[in-house]
Amino acid sequence: MPQIYRKEHGNQWPWRGVLLYVLPLPLAAVAVRAFASGDNSRLIATLVALACLWTGAALNRRGLQAETQFRRRRIAAAPRTPRKTLAAVLVGAGSFVCATWLADLGVLGGAVAGVMALTGTLLAYGLDPREDKIAAGSTGGYSTEEIVTALTQAEAKIESIAQSSRAIENPEFSSRLERIGEAARSVLHVIEDDPGDLRRARKFLHVYLDGARSVTANYARTHPDARNEELDRNFRDMLETIESSFKETRQRLLQDDAMDLDVQIEVLTTRLKREGVI
């Protein structure tokens, strides 16, 4: 059963993973001191430890972001690079270098610290998602990869429309474009719920979204603040058509009304061609 689209509000835990940046901070002071005193071996050990720890921290943050994206979607391919696992290895290596050569705990003490850091990173942040989230029910012959690619490309187009919208100062157009973005995302949610709809929605993903993106980008580029009533009226008409088409597409996908959807797409295609958008 399709669910009502709810707008997502960014990252829920913006501070997750920051601890890995903060903990090695004293090493920055050690590096400065080693540089000032000309202690090159200590300087190199400190820089190696910091490089491992902070690269691990950055990789871990990226892994957490990829995981958030993965969990948000109902169909998703598992991240190709196991960032969080690589991050844990780097953090372990950094901790080993720090404990062995900078804190003088010896190789054994360093190894214990390294293993503890690796285990701690995995416990605190978890492992990377490994299995694809596969669509339930019929996929219409499409692989998960194909569905994910189509949805990701569509998301990028919606984001591009939102970016162009930010350059448009007219509040009416901005709010209409925001509604168009939400309507488009709700169509993507219908596809996620029933990937068998992808075949029928392909034209929507290409014609509608590309058309909406081109129209918006052209308007944003040529009329950022200049007022031209005729062009504004045309743009308003076009946005109205696109918005109603998006909403109807969603309805027709839900109703499995293939013929009506094709007719609707043809109508918008003709309109976009007439306006020279496609």
Added chain:
Amino acid sequence: MKRGLQQLVGAVLLIIAIGLPSCVAFNRTLADAPPRATISHF
């Protein structure tokens, strides 16, 4: 609940394995520093 406990244990391990050696290294750096010039040096 279980996940929260895992995260807590993970954070504690990280503090011990990274924070502690970093602070020891920092402390050693301070201890190895040459003594500051005092009035008696002059």
